[in-house]
Amino acid sequence: MLTRARDDVGRPALLLLLLLALAPLVVTGVSDQGILVVAMIYAVGAVGLDVLTGYSGQFSFGQFVYFAIGAYVMAAVRVHAHWPWVPAIIAGVLAAALVAAVIGSLFVRLRFFGSAVGTFFLGAVAVDLISGARLSHWTGGSNGLAVLPVTIGANSLSQGDWLYYTVWIALAISVALCLRYTKVRAGMAARVVKENEVVAAVLGVRVFREKVRAQALAGAVAGLGGCMLALDVGYLSPDTFGISQSIELFAIVAVGGTGSIVGPVLGAIFFFSLVNGFASTSASASQLLFSLVVLAVVVLFNRGLYDLVEQGVRKLLALRGKGTPAAGPAEDGAVPAAQAPAPGEDCGPAVLAEVRPREEPAVPQGPPLLVLEGIGVDFGGVRALGGVDLSVARGEVHAIIGPNGAGKTTLLNCISGIQPATGQVVLDGDDVTGLPVSVRRARGISRTFQHPSLVADLTARQNVEVGAYATHDGSALLEMAGLPGTRRRDRVARERAVAALELLDFPRSRWDVHAGELTMGEQKHIDIARALANEPELLLLDEPTAGLGEEEIGAVAGAIEGVRRAGVTVLVIAHHVGFVRRIADRCTVLDFGRVLTSGTAADVLTDEQVVDVFVGAGGKS
Numbered sequence: 001m002l003t004r005a006r007d008d009v010g011r012p013a014l015l016l017l018l019l020l021a022l023a024p025l026v027v028t029g030v031s032d033q034g035i036l037v038v039a040m041i042y043a044v045g046a047v048g049l050d051v052l053t054g055y056s057g058q059f060s061f062g063q064f065v066y067f068a069i070g071a072y073v074m075a076a077v078r079v080h081a082h083w084p085w086v087p088a089i090i091a092g093v094l095a096a097a098l099v100a101a102v103i104g105s106l107f108v109r110l111r112f113f114g115s116a117v118g119t120f121f122l123g124a125v126a127v128d129l130i131s132g133a134r135l136s137h138w139t140g141g142s143n144g145l146a147v148l149p150v151t152i153g154a155n156s157l158s159q160g161d162w163l164y165y166t167v168w169i170a171l172a173i174s175v176a177l178c179l180r181y182t183k184v185r186a187g188m189a190a191r192v193v194k195e196n197e198v199v200a201a202v203l204g205v206r207v208f209r210e211k212v213r214a215q216a217l218a219g220a221v222a223g224l225g226g227c228m229l230a231l232d233v234g235y236l237s238p239d240t241f242g243i244s245q246s247i248e249l250f251a252i253v254a255v256g257g258t259g260s261i262v263g264p265v266l267g268a269i270f271f272f273s274l275v276n277g278f279a280s281t282s283a284s285a286s287q288l289l290f291s292l293v294v295l296a297v298v299v300l301f302n303r304g305l306y307d308l309v310e311q312g313v314r315k316l317l318a319l320r321g322k323g324t325p326a327a328g329p330a331e332d333g334a335v336p337a338a339q340a341p342a343p344g345e346d347c348g349p350a351v352l353a354e355v356r357p358r359e360e361p362a363v364p365q366g367p368p369l370l371v372l373e374g375i376g377v378d379f380g381g382v383r384a385l386g387g388v389d390l391s392v393a394r395g396e397v398h399a400i401i402g403p404n405g406a407g408k409t410t411l412l413n414c415i416s417g418i419q420p421a422t423g424q425v426v427l428d429g430d431d432v433t434g435l436p437v438s439v440r441r442a443r444g445i446s447r448t449f450q451h452p453s454l455v456a457d458l459t460a461r462q463n464v465e466v467g468a469y470a471t472h473d474g475s476a477l478l479e480m481a482g483l484p485g486t487r488r489r490d491r492v493a494r495e496r497a498v499a500a501l502e503l504l505d506f507p508r509s510r511w512d513v514h515a516g517e518l519t520m521g522e523q524k525h526i527d528i529a530r531a532l533a534n535e536p537e538l539l540l541l542d543e544p545t546a547g548l549g550e551e552e553i554g555a556v557a558g559a560i561e562g563v564r565r566a567g568v569t570v571l572v573i574a575h576h577v578g579f580v581r582r583i584a585d586r587c588t589v590l591d592f593g594r595v596l597t598s599g600t601a602a603d604v605l606t607d608e609q610v611v612d613v614f615v616g617a618g619g620k621s
């Protein structure tokens with residue numbers, strides 16, 4: 001359920017909002033309209049929760065607290081400080097966002113159970129504060145707090161169509177804000193964080209900050225939902241809010257479809273229609289029937305109602321011949337065979353099936369770009385690296401080979417700053433040993449991983465764009481507002497991404513394909529392009545050919561040759577001897593965390609000791 005996050009939901013969102021705007025023409029009964037109002041209020045909170053879970057991969061049981069903060073702050077500043085209603089709502093929203101950011105920053109380091117327990121007890125604290133004596137001057141304690149009526153002329157915003165459209169506007173704002181967030185740099189970065197925090201950090205994303213931003217946005221949106229709830233109920237008491245609301249929000253998101261923004265709105269309408277549908281039965285039967293139906297929906301349509309509707313529309317369009325059913329990104333990253341480019345076709349990366357040695361390897365001379373001295377890493381009792389010395393010349397392709405467990409990946413982790421180590425890492429004459437990952441990236445070190453960890457629901461080009469930002473600093477609010485400075489920055493990132501894709505000769509016809517639909521070979525290309533988009537001096541590639549067939553390996557070799565021609569120094573881990581022969585100027589062999597030998601690829605690969613270790617360990621020739 002938490003694996004997908006969609007990018008193309010703008011039009012469905014608009015359609016659903018339009019339908020909701022027109023609904024009072026058809027749904028004329030007061031109680032039926034009341035159900036839609038409650039559904040829309042919860043949809044506001046659920047859309048925020050969807051950003052938190054579906055797009056940034058976090059978990060929170062505390063959303064009802066932000067509901068309560070929004071509602072109480074709005075009501076309290078109106079009663080006690082006589083604020084007009086619009087500033088009062090803004091105060092409620094900002095207070096919820098602020099508390100969510102503070103609380104969120106405490107919880108973001110916790111994993112699932114930690115977050116669940118932490119946010120659950122946060123709720124208990126909030127209920128105590130609302131109902132107890134400590135804040136009773138503001139909240140009214142157990143006596144509650146009246147929500148002052150809001151009127152425009154003779155019309156009360158707490159009743160009838162005026163209430164309906166006020167809540168509708170709040171929902172439209174929430175959907176628009178959340179959709180916008182998913183499109184801007186901060187939202188895309190959060191999606192990489194959800195995919196893989198280490199990869200995100202290596203791309204320069206401030207993981208902690210992006211998580212807190214998502215928490216603040218979800219809190220703000222829940223705060224707005226709380227303000228609407230206050231308008232609807234007209235009176236706040238400790239009983240108005242409870243942990244069950246957070247659970248209902250989760251149920252709404254799960255039923256509607258995680259990572260779709262529109263799904264939670266559908267889920268809320270379904271959820272509250274169901275509650276009302278069974279309301280006429282006895283309390284216990286109603287509870288049972290309701291639970292069974294929700295259970296059935298979650299089990300049978302485990303990707304949510306939005307997915308069901310989307311599939312239905314696709315099939316309908318296909319049946320009516322108005323379009324072909326475009327497959328969405330595959331859940332498991334599997335590639336529909338029809339979409340995978342055939343070897344040699346223009347629609348695939350330049351396929352170079354033949355893996356042949358270069359005839360005259362031109363080993364670059366000159367001062368080294370990277371020098372490693374005595375790099376050592378111990379994992380408990382395991383000595384992963386036992387004092388590795390290595391020198392990589394500027395402009396060369398340097399391969400690291402060795403059997404499984406030799407310490408190759410650990411060495412790359414030490415260079416990129418993921419793994420602390422003893423010894424020294426010197427880049428272009430500067431000691432970067434103690435520097436964090438983001439600073440090393442800024443100094444020109446980029447890398448890929450064995451598993452590309454692309455965001456399946458972003459296109460190939462968008463995945464590369466995430467890597468193209470020189471830094472991931474800057475205000476998400478300004479980005480969402482689309483101010484000129486941020487637009488300029490986005491344009492530069494787009495240009496860098498295009499340059500990286502062109503450098504790798506990645507076919508244009510595949511640029512706008514979702515990463516989940518790319519072949520593994522193409523994903524490896526996109527991973528390399530994403531690392532290149534930052535215009536690095538040193539590119540670290542961790543087994544770029546792992547899991548690929550001969551043709552795809554040839555294509556990766558071609559891409560690396562292009563990178564080398566562009567003047568980027570490459571340090572690459574490889575297992576495939578033919579691949580190493582073709583691309584490497586020099587080669588270092590690691591065995592049991594130590595350098596066995598180092599030299600030109602031709603010399604190293606014919607060294608008897610190396611052949612023993614490497615071929616004996618299953619290397620392919």
Ligand SMILES: Nc1ncnc2c1ncn2[C@@H]1O[C@H](COP(=O)(O)OP(=O)(O)OP(=O)(O)O)[C@@H](O)[C@H]1O
Pocket residue numbers: 379382383384402403404405406407408409410411
């Ligand atoms: N986080 C860790 N905790 C404990 N041991 C680790 C950790 N990471 C790596 N190791 C151990 O360190 C040694 C080196 O691992 P590393 O992944 O660097 O080898 P490798 O040469 O990249 O292997 P492969 O080719 O299989 O990827 C191995 O014995 C491995 O089990």
